[in-house]
Amino acid sequence: MADSLSKAFSALADPTRRDLVARLAVADATVGELAKPYDVSVQAVSKHLRVLEEAGLVTKTRDAQRRSVHLEADVLDLATAWLERYRRAAEARYDRLDAVLAELDGGAGTTDTAPIAEQEGTAS
Amino acid sequence: MADSLSKAFSALADPTRRDLVARLAVADATVGELAKPYDVSVQAVSKHLRVLEEAGLVTKTRDAQRRSVHLEADVLDLATAWLERYRRAAEARYDRLDAVLAELDGGAGTTDTAPIAEQEGTAS
């Protein structure tokens, strides 16, 4: 379907799902426990958890008829790495006032900035 | 409409928009320049840029009839901070094997973990 990063960001775009992640960061929990605080149906929460699972953000282990939901760090790591990379680049450019230089110069080769942008697929 | 974090993650969920961010991390560019590499219409790219703009990830300044698009670091910062926070919590829990302890103990106060989960709106 979509790449890992797209699924991760898409999953985290929903406030309910972000809240689920925040709560799972504290401790594992069952679907029922997780669903309680929200005023939506259990099925809706189950769907949210499936989205998080398909994004690789959580895993479920069957504990009797309950499912224990566990937060996984790997995809959070991946997303953090992506953001951190371009965040740094944006801040560096801001600090160096490259925008102003480019405006004055006309956009020619003002700096020797290395090619930071890369293809999506090349992420390790 | 939606909160800042939702708009940011939602904007970054699209591969084309992530690529735009990656390219804008290197240098500012006009809409036309940004649209060139993709095989979609310029209008589609313009829409993508509007999404990024409404998420606060980029700003546009009118330079004659061209619009210069500039990457902003602030929202990237916000999203990074959110991810980093729960990433750390997830990794810490993984390292300390809290899941196993909780399973054996029944979930009672096994650790002195501070209340990490917070409300969405409290982000600075």
Add this chain to the structure above:
DNA sequence: CCCGTCGTCAACCCTACGGTTGAAGAAAGC
């Protein structure tokens, strides 16, 4: 064994999203 609980599957509704084409607005160039 039957019942109650936990969770998911399935079908459906409505809105949002990414794409298209066509037209319009704004500014430089001739």
Add this chain to the structure above:
DNA sequence: GCTTTCTTCAACCGTAGGGTTGACGACGGG
């Protein structure tokens, strides 16, 4: 002034997303 270039607005189309309700599968407890 008229045309050309750059960008956005508007209307439309198909699909994916989040919600609902209803029914079903899998277990543990009486």
